[in-house]
Each structure stands twice: as C-alpha cells, then as structure tokens.
Amino acid sequence: xxxxxxxxxxxxxxxxxxxxxxxxxxxxxxxxxxxxxxxxxxxxxxxxxxxxxxxxxxxxxxxxxxxxxxxxxxxxxxxxxxxxxxxxxxxxxxxxxxxxxxxxxxxxxxxxxxxxxxxxxxxxxxxxxxxxxxxxxxxxxxxxxxxxxxxxxxxxxxxxxxxxxxxxxxxxxxxxxxxxxxxxxxxxxxxxxxxxxxxxxxxxxxxxxxxxxxxxxxxxxxxxxxxxxxxxxxxxxxxxxxxxxxxxxxxxxxxxxxxxxxxxxxxxxxxxxxxxxxxxxxxxxxxxxxxxxxxxxxxxxxxxxxxxxxxxxxxxxxxxxxxxxxxxxxxxxxxxxxxxxxxxxxxxxxxxxxxxxxxxxxxxxxxxxxxxxxxxxxxxxxxxxxxxxxxxxxxxxxxxxxxxxxxxxxxxxxxxxxxxxxxxxxxxxxxxxxxxxxxxxxxxxxxxxxxxxxxxxxxxxxxxxxxxxxxxxxxxxxxxxxxx
Amino acid sequence: xxxxxxxxxxxxxxxxxxxxxxxxxxxxxxxxxxxxxxxxxxxxxxxxxxxxxxxxxxxxxxxxxxxxxxxxxxxxxxxxxxxxxxxxxxxxxxxxxxxxxxxxxxxxxxxxxxxxxxxxxxxxxxxxxxxxxxxxxxxxxxxxxxxxxxxxxxxxxxxxxxxxxxxxxxxxxxxxxxxxxxxxxxxxxxxxxxxxxxxxxxxxxxxxxxxxxxxxxxxxxxxxxxxxxxxxxxxxxxxxxxxxxxxxxxxxxxxxxxxxxxxxxxxxxxxxxxxxxxxxxxxxxxxxxxxxxxxxxxxxxxxxxxxxxxxxxxxxxxxxxxxxxxxxxxxxxxxxxxxxxxxxxxxxxxxxxxxxxxxxxxxxxxxxxxxxxxxxxxxxxxxxxxxxxxxxxxxxxxxxxxxxxxxxxxxxxxxxxxxxxxxxxxxxxxxxxxxxxxxxxxxxxxxxxxxxxxxxxxxxxxxxxxxxxxxxxxx
Numbered sequence: 001x002x003x004x005x006x007x008x009x010x011x012x013x014x015x016x017x018x019x020x021x022x023x024x025x026x027x028x029x030x031x032x033x034x035x036x037x038x039x040x041x042x043x044x045x046x047x048x049x050x051x052x053x054x055x056x057x058x059x060x061x062x063x064x065x066x067x068x069x070x071x072x073x074x075x076x077x078x079x080x081x082x083x084x085x086x087x088x089x090x091x092x093x094x095x096x097x098x099x100x101x102x103x104x105x106x107x108x109x110x111x112x113x114x115x116x117x118x119x120x121x122x123x124x125x126x127x128x129x130x131x132x133x134x135x136x137x138x139x140x141x142x143x144x145x146x147x148x149x150x151x152x153x154x155x156x157x158x159x160x161x162x163x164x165x166x167x168x169x170x171x172x173x174x175x176x177x178x179x180x181x182x183x184x185x186x187x188x189x190x191x192x193x194x195x196x197x198x199x200x201x202x203x204x205x206x207x208x209x210x211x212x213x214x215x216x217x218x219x220x221x222x223x224x225x226x227x228x229x230x231x232x233x234x235x236x237x238x239x240x241x242x243x244x245x246x247x248x249x250x251x252x253x254x255x256x257x258x259x260x261x262x263x264x265x266x267x268x269x270x271x272x273x274x275x276x277x278x279x280x281x282x283x284x285x286x287x288x289x290x291x292x293x294x295x296x297x298x299x300x301x302x303x304x305x306x307x308x309x310x311x312x313x314x315x316x317x318x319x320x321x322x323x324x325x326x327x328x329x330x331x332x333x334x335x336x337x338x339x340x341x342x343x344x345x346x347x348x349x350x351x352x353x354x355x356x357x358x359x360x361x362x363x364x365x366x367x368x369x370x371x372x373x374x375x376x377x378x379x380x381x382x383x384x385x386x387x388x389x390x391x392x393x394x395x396x397x398x399x400x401x402x403x404x405x406x407x408x409x410x411x412x413x414x415x416x417x418x419x420x421x422x423x424x425x426x427x428x429x430x431x432x433x434x435x436x437x438x439x440x441x442x443x444x445x446x447x448x449x450x451x452x453x454x455x456x457x458x459x460x461x462x463x464x465x466x467x468x469x470x471x472x473x474x475x476x477x478x479x480x481x482x483x484x
Numbered sequence: 485x486x487x488x489x490x491x492x493x494x495x496x497x498x499x500x501x502x503x504x505x506x507x508x509x510x511x512x513x514x515x516x517x518x519x520x521x522x523x524x525x526x527x528x529x530x531x532x533x534x535x536x537x538x539x540x541x542x543x544x545x546x547x548x549x550x551x552x553x554x555x556x557x558x559x560x561x562x563x564x565x566x567x568x569x570x571x572x573x574x575x576x577x578x579x580x581x582x583x584x585x586x587x588x589x590x591x592x593x594x595x596x597x598x599x600x601x602x603x604x605x606x607x608x609x610x611x612x613x614x615x616x617x618x619x620x621x622x623x624x625x626x627x628x629x630x631x632x633x634x635x636x637x638x639x640x641x642x643x644x645x646x647x648x649x650x651x652x653x654x655x656x657x658x659x660x661x662x663x664x665x666x667x668x669x670x671x672x673x674x675x676x677x678x679x680x681x682x683x684x685x686x687x688x689x690x691x692x693x694x695x696x697x698x699x700x701x702x703x704x705x706x707x708x709x710x711x712x713x714x715x716x717x718x719x720x721x722x723x724x725x726x727x728x729x730x731x732x733x734x735x736x737x738x739x740x741x742x743x744x745x746x747x748x749x750x751x752x753x754x755x756x757x758x759x760x761x762x763x764x765x766x767x768x769x770x771x772x773x774x775x776x777x778x779x780x781x782x783x784x785x786x787x788x789x790x791x792x793x794x795x796x797x798x799x800x801x802x803x804x805x806x807x808x809x810x811x812x813x814x815x816x817x818x819x820x821x822x823x824x825x826x827x828x829x830x831x832x833x834x835x836x837x838x839x840x841x842x843x844x845x846x847x848x849x850x851x852x853x854x855x856x857x858x859x860x861x862x863x864x865x866x867x868x869x870x871x872x873x874x875x876x877x878x879x880x881x882x883x884x885x886x887x888x889x890x891x892x893x894x895x896x897x898x899x900x901x902x903x904x905x906x907x908x909x910x911x912x913x914x915x916x917x918x919x920x921x922x923x924x925x926x927x928x929x930x931x932x933x934x935x936x937x938x939x940x941x942x943x944x945x946x947x948x949x950x951x952x953x954x955x956x957x958x959x
Contacts, residue, residue, distance in 0.1 A: 316578025
C-alpha cells in the first residue's frame with residue numbers, strides 16, 4: 001500500500017486525526033529540517049487550518065478524497081498566494097504571489113495539507129540543489145551527500161518523510177535525478193499533461209511539474225489529480241486518462257526497450273542495477289529489446305542551448321521594479337537594473353543567462369539555437385521510431401549515485417553530464433519515471449528510469465508498479481521524519 | 485556638359501502600429517479601454533508576474549484578418565508568436581510577444597489617389613507595452629496599455645513623396661476605421677508610425693542609406709519630420725558627407741530630428757519562437773466567412789459612386805472618407821433620380837453642421853437618411869423647387885422633423901400653367917414701374933417681376949417659365 005492510501009486509511013478509520021498527523025509532520029520538520037534543509041519555508045498555520053477543516057468533515061461523516069488531509073510540500077518555484085515563492089533566489093526574496101499556481105489550486109480544492117515550500121537549485125538550474133540561495137538540501141540516506149537537483153528539497157523531504165509527497169518540476173531531470181539520488185519515485189509527465197500556470201519558468205518548452213513520492217501508487221494518484229487541462233496554459237491538454245486504475249494490469253508481452261547509448265559511460269554499479277531490473281521484467285513475462293539511439297549524443301548540447309536560450313528570456317523580467325530584490329544604491333534605471341541582477345542572481349543562473357543570450361544573438365542564432373531546434377525535431381523522430389519497437393524504454397536515471405556535498409560546484413561541465421540520461425525525455429516531451437532499483441556499495445540509492453510514449457504515463461507507471469511489487473527490498477527506511 | 489544640380493528622390497517605407505479595438509487584451513481578459521487610473525486595467529498576466537502564461541485572444545486574430553483583408557493581404561494558414569527581447573521598464577516581461585518568423589498576413593497594398601500602389605511586406609500581431617510617466621523627478625510605470633493588441637503594418641519602401649506618405653497614412657486610417665478594427669486615433673497613440681527614409685539621385689535605382697524616425701504621432705509631424713530629414717540627407721550628400729544608418733527621434737517643438745541610437749547600438753532583439761503559445765491555425769472557412777462579412781471598401785465604393793452615380797471624384801472621396809457618411813448616402817439615394825443632389829445636400833448643408841473630423845466620422849445629424857430621401861423625392865417630382873428644398877433642409881436639421889412638417893399641401897400643389905399665368909398677371913399689374921423699365925430696355929427689371937412671382941408662389945414656381953410668361957405678357 002502506498003503512503004497516501006495508508007494515511008487515508010488512518011484518517012478515515014480514526015487512527016489519528018488530520019490535526020494530529022499534521023502536527024507530527026510539523027514536529028518532524030522542526031527537528032529534522034535543520035539537517036536536511038528540505039524546506040525553505042514552513043507554513044504551519046495554514047497546514048493546521050486545512051487539517052482542522054478536514055477533521056470537521058470526517059467528524060461530520062463526510063467522505064474525503066484520497067489526497068484530502070495528506071501533508072505534502074510544493075517546490076519553491078510554484079506560486080502560492082500570499083506565501084513566499086522565491087525559486088530559492090535572492091532576486092525573489094520577499095516575493096509573495098497574488099495568485100495560486102494551477103497545480104496548487106487543484107490540490108487545495110482537495111484539501112491537501114501544504115506543510116511548506118521545498119528547497120531547489122536557484123531557478124531550477126542545477127543538479128545538486130547546492131545552487132540554492134538558502135544552501136542545498138541534504139540527502140536523507142546520507143546527509144554528507146547532496147539530495148540532487150533541482151527539486152532536491154522535495155526528494156529530501158519525501159525520502160526523509162517530512163512530507164508524504166511533494167511536487168517538483170523537471171526541465172532536464174530535476175524531478176527524476178533527485179528522486180534517484182534520494183531513493184524515491186519521481187515522475188516527469190508528458191509535456192502538456194500538467195499545467196505550468198504559476199510555475200515560475202526556467203525553460204518553458206521543457207518545464208513540467210510532476211510528483212515526487214515514496215511509491216509508484218502515490219505518483220499515479222498525485223499525477224491523476226494534477227493532470228487536468230487548463231485554460232490559462234495553452235500548451236496544457238491534461239492527461240489522456242487516469243493512471244491509478246491501470247496499475248497492476250498485466251505486463252506479460254510488454255516490450256521493454258534498452259537503447260545501448262543510455263548505458264554508455266554509466267557507472268558499473270548503476271548499469272548492473274538497471275540490467276538486473278531488466279532481468280526481473282523478463283521474469284515477469286516482458287520482452288527485452290535492445291536497439292541503438294545514436295542521436296542521443298546530441299541531447300545534452302541541444303538541451304543546454306534550448307534551456308539557456310529560453311531562460312535568458314524568461315529571467316529578463318527580474319529587474320527590481322515590481323517585486324523581489326532591488327539593489328539599495330544606484331544611479332538611474334539602467335544602473336538599478338544592472339546592480340539588481342548582478343547582486344540578485346547566483347553564479348549558475350548568470351552563466352546560463354549569458355549562454356542563452358549568446359546562442360540567440362544575431363550571427364549565432366543559426367549556428368546554435370536553430371541547429372538545436374532542428375536536432376530537437378530529429379530526436380523526437382528517433383524516439384517515435386524507437387517506440388515502434390517497444391512499449392517503454394528502460395534506462396538509468398543518472399549515470400551515478402548522489403555525490404558528496406561540494407563536488408558539483410567544482411566543474412560545471414562535469415555536473416552538466418549528470419543530466420545525460422534525463423534530458424532526452426524533456427527534449428522529446430515524453431513522460432519518464434524514476435524508480436529506486438538498488439543501492440551501491442556505500443548504500444546510496446540507484447534509480448532506473450522508464451520512458452514512455454507521449455501521454456502514456458499509464459504504461460510506464462504500471463511497469464514501475466510491477467517492479468516495485470516484485471522488488472520490495474529496494475526501499476530503505478531512513479531515520480528521519482514521521483513513522484507511519 | 486552642364487553643371488546641372490542633381491535632383492533627389494525621396495524613398496520611404498512605413499512601419500505603422502495600430503491598436504485593435506477588441507474589448508479585451510491580446511493575452512488576458514483585461515479591458516483595452518484607453519485611460520483609467522494607472523495600473524487599474526491590469527492582471528498578473530499583463531504585468532508579467534512570474535509563472536503567468538499568455539493565452540491568445542482569438543478575437544485579435546479575427547480583427548487582424550479583417551485588417552489584412554482590408555488591404556488585400558494574404559492570410560497565412562498558420563502563424564506563430566515570437567518573443568522580441570529587450571529590457572525597458574514599461575515592458576514587464578522584458579520581451580514583447582510579437583511575430584517575426586511566421587506573421588499572420590503576408591503582402592497586400594494600399595492604393596493612392598494617383599493610382600500608385602504602396603506594397604505591404606506583411607502585417608503581424610503583437611502586444612503593446614506600458615507607459616512611463618515622469619513626474620516630480622521620479623519615473624512611474626503605468627501598465628494599463630501593456631498587452632493591448634496591436635497590428636504592425638510594414639510597407640515596402642514604395643513611398644516617393646511627402647504627399648504620398650500623408651495619403652498612405654490617411655488611407656490606412658480610413659480603411660482600418662471603415663472595417664472597424666481600430667479607431668486609429670494618433671493623438672491617443674492608437675496609431676503610431678515609424679518612418680524609414682532615404683534619398684537617391686532621381687533616375688537611379690540603388691537605395692540610399694536610410695534613417696528611421698520613431699514614434700510619429702500626427703500626420704502633420706510626419707510631414708514636418710520627413711521634410712526636415714529629406715533636406716538634412718540631401719544637404720549632407722551635397723556637402724560630400726554620408727548618411728549614417730541610425731534611429732532618430734523628432735522634436736516637434738524645434739521641428740528637427742536627432743539621433744536616438746546608431747546602427748552599432750541597434751538592439752539585438754534575440755527573436756525566438758514563444759514556447760508558451762501554440763501555433764495559430766487559421767482555417768480557410770474562417771477567413772472566407774470574414775471576407776463575406778467585409779463591407780464594400782472605401783476605394784471600391786468611391787469608384788462606384790463616380791461611375792454609377794456620376795458623382796465628381798472630389799465629392800466621392802468626401803462621401804467615402806467615413807463609413808457612416810457613405811452608408812447615410814447609400815440609404816438616402818434609394819429611388820431618387822439624382823444621387824448627386826443627395827451628395828450636394830450632404831456635402832453642403834450637412835457638412836456645415838459636422839465641422840470636426842470626429843463629428844463627420846460619427847455623422848450624427850438629426851435628419852435621418854429616409855427624411856433626406858423624402859425631401860429629394862419631392863424635389864425630383866417637381867413638387868418643390870431647389871430653394872424651398874434648401875430652406876426646408878435647414879429646418880429639418882434644426883428640428884429633426886421631416887420635410888412635410890414644413891411644406892404644406894398647397895406648397896406642394898405645384899404651380900400649373902393657369903396658376904402661373906395668374907401669378908404673372910398679378911406681378912405685372914402690381915409693378916408698373918418694373919414693367920416700364922423693362923420696356924425701356926432695362927433687361928434686369930424682369931428679375932423683380934420674376935421675384936414677385938416666386939415670392940407669391942412661396943418659391944415653388946418655375947422661375948424660367950415665369951420669366952417666359954412675363955415676357956409674353958408685356959412684350
């Protein structure tokens with residue numbers, strides 16, 4: 001049984017009230033967040049208010065939804081009305097949105113209990129969470145290690161169970177990579193399945209919100225709740241059909257593809273774990289198909305060109321005029337904007353703004369941005385072809401396990417390489433789910449990734465569910481958080 | 485070889501921004517109304533708060549298609565939105581959502597009265613920016629205008645004189661108002677022009693280096709700025725200098741242009757496809773439906789008035805300057821013998837009562853087209869004479885009443901031969917002095933006798949017939 005279903009049962013059978021449950025989560029945050037640094041903002045009062053409302057409903061004998069009263073957390077780049085939303089950047093310090101992101105609106109309607117906002121790399125740019133203005137989140141499996149990024153706070157909170165689940169955002173792996181590092185489940189939905197309205201943009205054509213959970217069932221439940229069409233996001237169609245109901249359907253004969261390129265340069269322990277998973281699937285009656293996807297070698301440069309180009313445009317609005325941080329001393333508007341941005345943005349954000357500005361500038365557009373867009377089309381086609389041979393693609397989520405703190409900042413290019421297995425999915429707009437599939441010698445979690453056809457979350461979640469059912473020992477309780 | 489002075493030809497192309505008069509903004513539901521307290525016509529989307537997304541107002545596409553059809557443009561099957569990146573405090577997202585790579589309308593032209601066609605390169609849709617307000621040494625931003633839909637009409641460099649430039653702008657104004665896509669009020673900024681201008685020796689093909697005068701907000705200033713800039717460029721070349729490609733601003737107090745930025749400092753807008761907006765599909769049947777709804781365009785109507793109704797060209801132009809006037813005319817001529825009479829009444833007496841251009845555009849005269857039609861038909865049938873018709877129309881315009889409220893049955897009884905004879909006899913009998921004078925060779929004296937007939941017939945007798953009859957009686 002997934003954690004959400006378990007909490008639902010506890011609430012509806014009177015094992016505990018929602019207020020008690022929420023209190024214990026808040027208490028756990030109080031004691032553990034100092035070390036995990038998963039939350040950058042805790043919203044205890046609001047959480048208790050919602051919890052009490054849920055208790056009233058239960059007391060009145062009303063039925064409650066599965067997500068109702070379940071304590072959860074939002075990544076700090078999702079707009080929450082009246083609550084700090086900073087993208088963990090100095091430049092947005094003090095910014096309180098006047099509207100809710102659609103995903104939060106949807107969950108709020110179901111009385112989700114928001115405990116707070118979770119840590120992230122500044123503007124979702126990074127793979128370790130260490131680019132956060134508030135310092136990085138720690139890996140709950142071993143706090144000397146990073147939680148991963150950018151949704152490091154969400155993975156840390158879920159892994160440490162100081163939130164039952166969290167919402168992250170994934171632009172080049174930002175849900176799946178920290179999920180893999182922290183030993184939890186992370187789903188990056190198909191582009192357009194979940195509304196981006198209220199998600200503070202990093203790279204608009206790649207960004208997608210998705211759940212970070214402790215089980216595949218939970219991921220399916222949360223995905224079903226948030227994947228609705230939204231009039232405010234023209235790129236959002238919602239999901240094709242609910243996925244939760246389809247968990248457990250037979251996977252006999254399912255074709256699971258392995259693209260050899262995904263295993264290139266992957267560390268041995270990770271490769272072994274992923275291939276062991278393939279064996280397990282074989283045992284369940286699935287067919288393993290090997291093929292080549294040579295175009296993948298272009299995925300990383302294509303990703304960094306497109307993401308940085310869009311970011312350079314998306315982040316232009318932070319000028320100190322309307323909201324957020326503004327420099328104290330300046331002469332004139334131009335100087336004010338320059339100083340505000342120089343002081344307000346961190347190093348990695350500045351690096352990507354510069355890169356993005358460069359690839360879009362006159363004389364370079366064709367050589368970089370246009371070429372990247374063309375290659376993007378080629379990559380999409382290559383995936384389409386691949387899906388003529390298989391139903392899902394199995395790959396490592398990250399070529400390695402969580403690295404130690406401070407390692408990522410030393411070499412940005414090496415850090416970019418950790419995204420090599422996750423970015424193709426964003427480029428092609430496909431759904432991908434990361435599921436824990438073992439541990440390395442040091443006990444750090446390994447994650448595998450199941451990639452599906454466009455809007456076919458149901459199939460990858462079902463495959464992931466079967467894996468989790470067959471390999472229950474691939475999860476480890478940590479010392480943190482609430483024991484349910 | 486003589487040392488003849490080189491004559492320089494002016495070459496100009498226009499980029500004209502026109503605010504579309506849709507009820508709501510291009511990417512959100514805020515009102516497009518002009519004015520309002522600062523920052524009251526705004527929402528999270530049009531002030532570009534983090535996390536907001538634009539959603540295209542489909543009405544803007546329809547308005548732009550109408551604009552495109554009005555200037556004979558080709559409507560694209562698909563169009564895309566791009567981001568134009570630049571940093572300025574009135575631009576809340578630091579980019580303007582516009583179109584570069586796949587605009588909605590391709591080509592088209594504006595025909596001038598001299599028969600020349602000013603070709604259009606394309607028309608694209610985009611959002612307007614906010615406004616900076618400088619007060620007490622501080623600068624404030626008002627985002628009310630941010631997100632108001634605009635079309636930008638980009639012409640080819642086909643304009644060859646200041647008169648053509650003026651007419652080009654007037655024609656655009658006329659036709660855009662006519663099809664109802666914009667009020668084109670230059671003083672309120674709902675129509676603004678960037679003027680590209682260069683000169684070249686007459687008879688040569690190659691274009692000279694151009695300069696661009698930004699944000700012109702009246703036709704008078706366009707003419708002044710172009711005149712200044714033409715002279716400046718010619719003087720520069722004649723004195724051995726070179727025109728530098730640059731962006732200029734026009735100072736309407738001094739009447740001069742000055743540099744805003746040089747080519748080297750030109751913005752690099754880093755255009756790219758806006759990933760927040762989906763491709764705009766333009767179904768053919770939608771375009772055809774809009775085409776079917778289009779009114780007859782002013783140029784076509786003007787031509788028809790000249791050809792079908794023998795209206796003089798100058799008058800036909802006046803009748804078709806504003807759509808309401810032409811519609812008034814169309815209604816008023818129903819079944820009349822001479823549409824020109826109707827035209828004369830409108831351009832004469834009615835225009836005197838609609839003095840300003842905006843009065844003419846509204847054309848809210850108290851007399852309905854049906855009432856004018858009735859009056860002209862009385863004239864047509866000979867029941868009343870021109871003088872009476874004119875004076876009656878004045879009374880109608882004063883009161884909003886119909887012709888028959890002022891013309892009695894007896895007025896309209898007409899003056900038959902017997903009655904005319906009676907009137908003439910009466911005139912002769914009661915004016916012996918005039919009769920005497922006429923007989924003594926004073927030709928003009930007959931006018932007094934005719935005048936008497938006209939007076940006693942209250943203007944409805946035929947003056948020519950009366951004169952003939954009087955001559956018969958005394959001659």
